[in-house]
Amino acid sequence: MSKARRNPLEQLSLEQLRRRTSQKWSAHSSDLLPLWVAEMDVPLAPPVADALRNAIDIGDTGYAARRGYAEAVACFASTRWNWSDLPVADTRVLPDVMTGIVEVLRVSTEPGDAVIVTTPVYAPFFSYVSHADRIIVEAPLTSAGRLDIDSIGEAIARVQSSGRRCVVLLCNPHNPTGTVHTRSELESLARVARDAGVRVLSDEIHGPLVLPGATFIPYLTVDNSENAIAFTSASKGWNLAGLKAAIAIAGSDATEDLRSVPAEIDYAPSHLGVMSHSVAFEQGTAWLDDLLAGLDANRTLLGDLIRDHLPHVSWIPPEGTYLAWLDCRRMGVERATDNGTFAVATDIDGPAKLFHDRARVALNSGHIFGLGGEGFVRLNFATSRTVLTTALTRMGAAAATLAY
Ligand SMILES: Cc1ncc(COP(=O)(O)O)c(C=O)c1O
Known part of the structure; x- marks a missing residue:
């Protein structure tokens, strides 16, 4: 099969995608091109689709047995990331990553303790942490989108000197900038955290989505x-967010806490979720490689389109994820309101509102990602070249209506 035919991003028509009922395709009216929430415009990887069809055929829709997920991740981690000793016995199967993070926060910290995040960062970190009665402390990334270890160290010191405990909630790879943290950056973070006696929670949901040129380093493989x-x-890598499942993996000093997460969590993952995620990690690597090649090509295309249509927009091409973090500050579009809906994904304002209203393209507004997000938009490029080209052409025409 030719490379183009194998590209999962080129296999569904816009008409087929508009028949979808998931968030991405149902939140906006049908004249908008949705390039916002992290869902991909791809069909399922064939082994995943086959497993699900088989399960439906025999009515295999009972409670999740949870077997096989950790082993599948361990096998993938060993061949893909060179992580040969993933501690399968020290894992818990979860309904999703965010629920897992909250449950681990509850056993690792007390209400009123702090959670340090490196902003701009995945917006639901703010809402989930605050709903769990923990307080967000922001340690912004550098202007190049890298971890600022000094700033994280200072944030830890500030929290501890106020008598509170904290954890660092890392996004590895980083959403929305697509930064893939290097081993040396992670080692520096691990040293700072160890010296301060602080736990790191590493959200690695985008780990399978590292693009050519970068290498994903699982946090638990670095020293200290x-x-x-x-x-x-497998929710992001294989587009399975609607089939709920995830996994937590404890480092050797965190095993007791992970074990102490209440047993009720074991009933929350979906059986079809655990099954499809396990198949994805075990048998979905060829499909993933085709996807990554398509995303790499889209990253190049997006660079060309930005240059041709949006001369006032700049970006640092992402090393991982399918998210582009576009700096629109030179367009000079202010946020119309500060209505307190910070971190709500559908709060579209500033440049995202201009593109929504005048280009009919739905993006995520940068301000919801915390400090450093104002004036940016997040664009999801896991779509076809046609949709991407149409969207950027429309965005260019909308930007051209501004008087510079
Ligand atoms: C960094 C990050 N963490 C967590 C999630 C949500 O994962 P889940 O649905 O498993 O909670 C996403 C979704 O886009 C994400 O980008």
């Missing part, structure tokens, strides 16, 4: 990372 819990899932 024993007091950490990592979270991963």
Whole structure:
């Protein structure tokens, strides 16, 4: 089969996608091109689709047995990330990454303790943490989108000197910037965290989505990372967010806490979720490689389109994820309101509102990602070249209506 035919991003028509009922395709009216929430415009990987069809055929829709997920991730981690000793016995199967993070926060911290996040960062970190009665402390990334270890160290010191405890909630790879943290950056973080006696929670949901040119480093494989819990899932890599499942993996100093997460969590994952995620990690690597090649090509195309249509927009091409973090500050579009809906994914304002209203393209507004997000938009490029080209052409025409 030719490379183009194998590209999962080129296999569904816009008409087929508009028949979808998931968030991405149902939140906006049908004249908008939705390039916002992290869902991909791809069909399922064939082994995943076959497993699900088979389960439906025999009515295999009972409670999740949870077997096989950790082993599938361990096998993938060993061949893909060179992580040969993933501690399968020290894992818990979860309904999803965010629920897992909250449950681990509850056993690792007390209400009023702090959670340090490196902003701009995945917006639901703010809402889930605050609903769990923990307080967000922001340690912004550098202007190049890298971890600022000094700033994280200072945030830890500030929290501890106020008598509170904290954890660091890392996004590895990083959403929305697509930064893939290097081993040396993660080692520096691990040293700072160890010296301060602080646990790291590493959200690695985008780990399978590292693009050519970068290497994903699982946090638990770096020196001094024993007091950490990592979270991963096939939800992003194989577009299975609607089939709920994820996994937490404890470092050797965090095993007791992960074990102490209440047993009720074991009933929350979906059986079809655990099954499909396990198949994805075990048998979905060829499909994933085709996807990554398509995303790499889209990343190049997006660079060309930005240059041709949006001369006032700049970006640092992402090393991982399918998210582009576009700096629109030179367009000079202010946020119309500060209505307190910060971190709500559908709060579209500033440049995202201009593109929504005048280009009919739905993006995520940068301000919802915390400090450093104002004036940016997040664009999901896991779509076809045609949709991407149409969207950027329309965005260019909308930007051209501004008087510079
Ligand atoms: C960094 C990050 N964490 C967590 C999630 C949500 O994962 P889940 O649905 O498993 O909670 C996403 C979804 O886009 C994400 O980007």
